[in-house]
Amino acid sequence: MGDRANVYIHENGRPGVYLYTHWDGTYLPRLIKDALQTPRAQNRLTDTAYLTRILFEEMIKNSLGEETGYGISADVQGGEDRIVDIDTYNCIITLFGYPFEWDNVPVDPYAYEDEIW
Numbered sequence: 792m793g794d795r796a797n798v799y800i801h802e803n804g805r806p807g808v809y810l811y812t813h814w815d816g817t818y819l820p821r822l823i824k825d826a827l828q829t830p831r832a833q834n835r836l837t838d839t840a841y842l843t844r845i846l847f848e849e850m851i852k853n854s855l856g857e858e859t860g861y862g863i864s865a866d867v868q869g870g871e872d873r874i875v876d877i878d879t880y881n882c883i884i885t886l887f888g889y890p891f892e893w894d895n896v897p898v899d900p901y902a903y904e905d906e907i908w
Contacts, residue, residue, distance in 0.1 A: 795870025796888075798823060798846060802839045803880035810847050811868040813860050817903075820886055820896045822849060823875050839879045846877075 796816030801807025812819055826832055826849035835841040851861045862868060873888035884893045890903045897903065 793869065795868070796873035796875070797867055797870055798850075798875045798877060799867070800839060800843045800846070800877045800879065802878065806865065807839075808843060809864045809867050810843070810850060811862040811864060811870065812850060813869070815850070816870050816873050817900050819850075819873070820875055820889060820891075820893070821898065821900050823877075823884075824893075824896050825849075836882065837879055842877075842879060 793813045794816040795811070795813055796819045797812075798810040798819065799807055800810070815822060823846060826846050827836070829845070829849075832842060832845050835845060847861075847863065851857075854860050867874070874886075876885040876887060878884070886893050886896075889900075891897060891900075
């Protein structure tokens with residue numbers, strides 16, 4: 792069970808970090824797209840360390856203090872079939888395993904649920 796997915800943040804071909812969600816995989820592209828529009832993220836688009844923290848804060852903001860649900864890893868976690876890939880060096884975001892492209896992330900990704908599974 793669950794709705795797993797990962798964000799993979801990396802720069803210039805170097806290994807990056809995975810931000811994992813157990814329950815928000817379907818909504819993850821919309822969540823990340825909205826988070827990237829915030830002023831604090833806009834100020835750090837090419838600063839991988841700060842941007843990663845900002846995005847993870849947005850992912851977990853309603854689950855602070857919980858033991859499970861989200862994680863950070865050097866390796867992809869469950870939901871490896873759905874990844875939001877963020878290359879901060881080249882400023883490219885690619886979606887893997889979603890039925891839409893980054894430029895067309897819907898306001899309601901759940902409308903595509905039947906197409907995902």
